[in-house]
Structures are given as C-alpha cells and as structure tokens.
Amino acid sequence: MAGVTVSVRGLTKRFGERAVLRGLDLEIAPGEFVALLGRSGSGKSTLLKVLAGLDTDVTGEATVDGQVSVAFQQPRLLPWRRVWRNVVLGLHPAGGKNVGNKHVGDTNTAGRDVAVKALSEVRLADHADAWPRTLSGGEAQRVSLARALVREPDLLLLDEPFGALDALTRLAMHRLVEDLWQRHRPSVLLVTHDVDEALLLADRVLVLDEGHIAAEYRLTHARPRQLSDHIDVRARVLGDLGVTDRATA
Amino acid sequence: MSVSTLGAPARADVVEQTESPPERRKSSRLPDLRRWISPLAIVVLWQLACESGLLPPDKLSSPWTVLQTGVQLASTGELGDAFVVSTTRVGVGFVVGAAIGLGLGVVAGLSRWGDYLVDPPVQMLRTLPFLGLIPLFILWFGIGEEPKIALVALGVAFPLYLNVHSGIRGVDSHLVEATVALGYTRTERLVHVVLPSALPNTLVGLRQSLGVAWLSLIVGEQVNASSGLGYLINNAREFLRTDVIVVGLVVYAALGLATDAIVRLVERRALRWRA
Numbered sequence: 001m002a003g004v005t006v007s008v009r010g011l012t013k014r015f016g017e018r019a020v021l022r023g024l025d026l027e028i029a030p031g032e033f034v035a036l037l038g039r040s041g042s043g044k045s046t047l048l049k050v051l052a053g054l055d056t057d058v059t060g061e062a063t064v065d066g067q068v069s070v071a072f073q074q075p076r077l078l079p080w081r082r083v084w085r086n087v088v089l090g091l092h093p094a095g096g097k098n099v100g101n102k103h104v105g106d107t108n109t110a111g112r113d114v115a116v117k118a119l120s121e122v123r124l125a126d127h128a129d130a131w132p133r134t135l136s137g138g139e140a141q142r143v144s145l146a147r148a149l150v151r152e153p154d155l156l157l158l159d160e161p162f163g164a165l166d167a168l169t170r171l172a173m174h175r176l177v178e179d180l181w182q183r184h185r186p187s188v189l190l191v192t193h194d195v196d197e198a199l200l201l202a203d204r205v206l207v208l209d210e211g212h213i214a215a216e217y218r219l220t221h222a223r224p225r226q227l228s229d230h231i232d233v234r235a236r237v238l239g240d241l242g243v244t245d246r247a248t249a
Numbered sequence: 250m251s252v253s254t255l256g257a258p259a260r261a262d263v264v265e266q267t268e269s270p271p272e273r274r275k276s277s278r279l280p281d282l283r284r285w286i287s288p289l290a291i292v293v294l295w296q297l298a299c300e301s302g303l304l305p306p307d308k309l310s311s312p313w314t315v316l317q318t319g320v321q322l323a324s325t326g327e328l329g330d331a332f333v334v335s336t337t338r339v340g341v342g343f344v345v346g347a348a349i350g351l352g353l354g355v356v357a358g359l360s361r362w363g364d365y366l367v368d369p370p371v372q373m374l375r376t377l378p379f380l381g382l383i384p385l386f387i388l389w390f391g392i393g394e395e396p397k398i399a400l401v402a403l404g405v406a407f408p409l410y411l412n413v414h415s416g417i418r419g420v421d422s423h424l425v426e427a428t429v430a431l432g433y434t435r436t437e438r439l440v441h442v443v444l445p446s447a448l449p450n451t452l453v454g455l456r457q458s459l460g461v462a463w464l465s466l467i468v469g470e471q472v473n474a475s476s477g478l479g480y481l482i483n484n485a486r487e488f489l490r491t492d493v494i495v496v497g498l499v500v501y502a503a504l505g506l507a508t509d510a511i512v513r514l515v516e517r518r519a520l521r522w523r524a
C-alpha cells in the first residue's frame with residue numbers, strides 16, 4: 001500500500017436517528033498535512049474518533065495504514081505520572097518498543113532516554129521530572145504532542161490542539177508543529193476552527209458540512225507561509241463556513 | 250507614607266522581600282507555642298482542682314497521679330499486655346474489613362453487574378447503626394475475640410467500600426479515552442489509569458476506617474472482655490481507680506493519633522503529584 005495512509009469510503013455515523021456523518025469519503029496521502037474545518041457540531045471530532053479507533057460503531061469503510069497518534073484539545077496527561085512517564089505512555093502497544101534489542105518501557109532508563117529526546121523536540125527536556133500540574137497550558141499541550149510523536153506515528157490526529165491556548169503561544173505552536181511534521185513526515189489531520197491556522201500549515205484544507213466533505217482546497221505556497229499567501233482561498237473557505245469576511249469582501 | 254519618586258517604593262519592596270523570609274519562619278513557629286497555652290492551663294487547673302479536694306479521686310484522679318499510675322502499669326507489664334491484645338484485635342479486624350471493603354468496592358466500581366448486585370445491599374446495611382449489632386454478634390460469635398474482631402471489620406469495611414467505589418466511578422473518562430487511543434487494554438487501563446485515580450479517595454476511606462476501627466474496638470471491649478485495654482478500664486471502674494481509666498483512655502487516644510499520622514504520611518508520599 002504505497003498509495004494512501006487514510007482511506008475512508010461511504011462512512012456513516014449515527015447518534016440515534018441522527019446521522020452526523022453521511023457517506024463521507026476521504027483519502028490522505030503519506031506525509032500529507034490536511035486541515036479539517038467545519039462548523040461546530042458538524043462532526044469533525046466524530047470523524048477523528050473513528051480514525052483513532054475510538055469509535056467502531058459505524059457503517060462504511062475507514063482504514064488507516066500504520067501507527068496512529070492523537071492529541072486532543074485538552075492535553076489529557078495522567079496527573080500522577082511525571083512528565084517523562086507520561087511521554088513513555090505513548091510507547092505502547094506491548095508496553096514499549098524495542099530499541100536495538102532492548103525493551104523500552106516505563107521503568108528502565110532506555111524509556112527515559114526516549115522520552116527526554118521526544119521532550120527536547122518540543123523544547124521541554126528540562127521539565128522531564130516535573131508533575132503535570134506544574135505545567136502551563138502550552139507546556140502541557142507540548143507534552144501531549146511529545147507523547148503522540150514518541151510512537152513515531154504514520155498518522156497524527158490533532159483535535160483543536162491549540163484551541164485553549166493564547167494567541168502568542170498558538171503562533172509558537174504552529175511553528176513547532178510545522179517543524180516536527182517536516183522532520184518526521186507523518187500524515188497529519190488537523191481539526192481547527194481557525195481558518196488562518198489551516199491556511200498556514202496545510203497542504204489541503206477540507207470543509208466538513210452536512211456529514212461529508214463539502215469543499216476542498218489545495219494550498220501550494222512554499223513554507224513558512226505568510227497570512228497573506230492564500231487570501232483568495234481564505235474568502236472562499238469563510239464562505240463555505242457561512243461567514244462573510246469584511247476584510248476580503 | 251507619601252508617594253515620592255518612582256524608585257523609592259520599589260526599593261522599599263526589595264528590602265521587605267529580603268527581610269520577610271526569616272520573619273515569616275519565626276511567625277510560623279510562634280502560633281504553635283501559643284496554641285499550647287490553654288491546654289497546659291487546663292492541665293494545671295485540673296491538678297489544682299484535685300489537690301484542693303474539689304475533684305475527689307473517685308471521680309477523677311489528678312494528672313500527676315495518672316502519670317505515676319501510667320509509669321507503674323507500664324513497668325509491671327500490665328499495660329504492655331493490654332496494648333498488644335487490643336492492637337491485635339484492631340489489626341486483624343482491620344485487615345479483614347479492609348479486604349472486604351476494597352474487594353467489594355473494586356468489584357462494584359468496575360463492573361456494571363457488580364454495581365447492581367453489590368451496591369444496594371451495602372447501602373442498606375450501611376444505614377444500620379453497626380454498634381447496635383453487638384448483642385447479635387455475641388449470640389453468633391460468643392464472647393471471645395471473634396465478636397470484637399467482627400465489629401472492627403464491619404466498621405472498617407463501609408468507609409473503604411464507599412470511597413473506593415466512588416473513586417473508581419469518578420475516573421476521568423477523557424484520560425481513559427486517551428489511553429484507549431494509545432492501544433491500552435482493559436487491564437492495562439485499570440493499572441495505569443483507573444486505580445491510580447481512585448487512590449486519593451481510597452486513602453480518605455482508609456483514614457475514616459481507621460478512626461472507626463478504634464471506636465469499634467473501644468465499644469466492643471467495654472461490653473465484655475477479659476483482656477486488653479477495655480478490660481483494664483472496666484476492671485478499674487469496679488475499684489474506683491479513675492487514674493487507671495484515664496491511663497487507658499490516653500493510650501486509646503495515642504493509638505488513634507498514631508495510626509492517623511501514619512496514613513497522613515502515606516498520603517503525603519503517595520499523593521505528591523497533587524500537593
């Protein structure tokens with residue numbers, strides 16, 4: 001399967017009588033960065049949960065080729081584990097992975113080394129021994145990213161991971177995610193409410209509406225991008241989302 | 250204080266900051282001493298009341314007599330024997346009750362059917378005043394060690410059950426979901442997420458149940474005993490030895506405080522992540 005990392009065909013998800021996803025089709029290529037926009041309640045998180053294997057009560061077909069990682073809007077760190085042990089959680093299945101011939105788990109030093117390396121990628125190596133409650137919101141979110149990345153995923157699912165952060169931290173996180181993505185090249189599906197964020201980061205922007213992908217835009221500008229780079233697409237995406245933008249109209 | 254230059258208040262701040270830590274350390278020790286004033290005064294008044302004849306020794310012995318009696322009881326080994334007998338009762342009763350409370354709490358907390366089957370009877374039994382069960386226990390178990398141990402076990406089981414149960418039920422489903430996404434199996438989630446998150450509640454339950462354990466022992470030993478601290482106290486009553494009674498009470502209190510301190514210590518170590 002050299003072709004696609006994510007392949008979704010005719011995916012339908014119902015909550016009782018109501019179909020939130022209705023025959024949704026989606027393909028994501030290896031290493032592709034896809035942003036998913038959509039109104040609140042349009043089913044973005046629902047789609048992500050299906051891809052993460054958290055919701056199997058669906059009809060249609062959804063296959064992911066390879067390892068999947070998720071980072072949620074809230075960092076969801078286990079408060080009773082020090083930061084590095086939270087990162088080691090990401091090394092599951094089988095309680096760890098093998099580096100050389102050595103089993104890497106949450107008790108041995110090899111596990112710690114792997115965790116600290118992942119933490120230094122999000123510039124938090126010096127917080128390895130901290131308790132999660134002592135972290136700021138942005139730091140906790142970076143730990144959550146490190147936990148997602150430590151398993152070297154083929155698909156990284158991000159559900160509004162920056163939604164709860166202040167504007168400045170958000171900008172720094174954009175840089176970080178772009179940087180990590182370019183270094184590790186997983187496929188990324190980023191759910192966001194922020195159109196500019198999508199236009200800065202993604203190869204492709206999708207708009208989810210009425211239970212399926214209602215619009216799709218390919219972005220070709222070289223990175224790092226400026227906010228002005230896709231000003232034309234911005235207006236159209238906002239239109240798809242039912243918002244008229246004064247700045248561009 | 251007047252508003253002068255911009256620099257002055259800032260400098261004053263700095264001075265205050267460098268000077269305040271030692272001052273604060275001192276003031277955090279002072280209240281401790283001041284809190285001893287009234288308890289000491291009460292002991293002194295008690296002693297004076299006894300010496301003046303206001304409190305006759307068959308009603309209450311003086312603190313000094315109590316101290317002397319305590320030393321004497323300790324040196325004859327009488328107190329030590331009673332101590333061993335009583336702590337053994339609490340120890341065995343606690344282990345039995347804790348095993349039952351923890352076991353049922355985990356079963357009812359983890360499984361839906363466990364909850365349906367276990368929780369209603371436990372909630373009903375909980376409303377019984379369990380100390381009122383002593384007559385039944387005597388009929389069932391006789392007057393040996395068993396009714397006392399059973400009473401302690403019963404008292405211990407309920408608080409632990411309730412806290413473990415609610416601790417497990419209260420686990421954050423978002424955390425569980427995050428580990429499901431990472432591929433953790435049911436058993437692994439139990440070990441890594443559910444049980445650790447129930448630990449704070451469990452320790453609260455532990456503290457409550459230890460308090461109840463001593464209370465149950467005291468009541469159980471009052472009713473009938475041929476050994477132990479309760480026997481010491483009851484026997485002393487017949488000879489109007491209020492000094493021995495007070496010694497027994499003090500030992501009970503010390504034991505209660507000691508076990509509570511141990512649990513606090515465990516809490517501080519096990520719940521460092523919360524602090």
Ligand SMILES: Nc1ncnc2c1ncn2[C@@H]1O[C@H](COP(=O)(O)OP(=O)(O)OP(=O)(O)O)[C@@H](O)[C@H]1O
Nearest residue numbers: 015016020038039040041042043044045046047193
């Ligand atoms: N467990 C559930 N039971 C019933 N309805 C649900 C459940 N989960 C989600 N829904 C419904 O499905 C719809 C889509 O929810 P979803 O969380 O996917 O939206 P979303 O696009 O992520 O929205 P937001 O941008 O606000 O996060 C909503 O109308 C929601 O009420």
Ligand SMILES: [Mg+2]
Nearest residue numbers: 044045046159
């Ligand atoms: Mg959502």
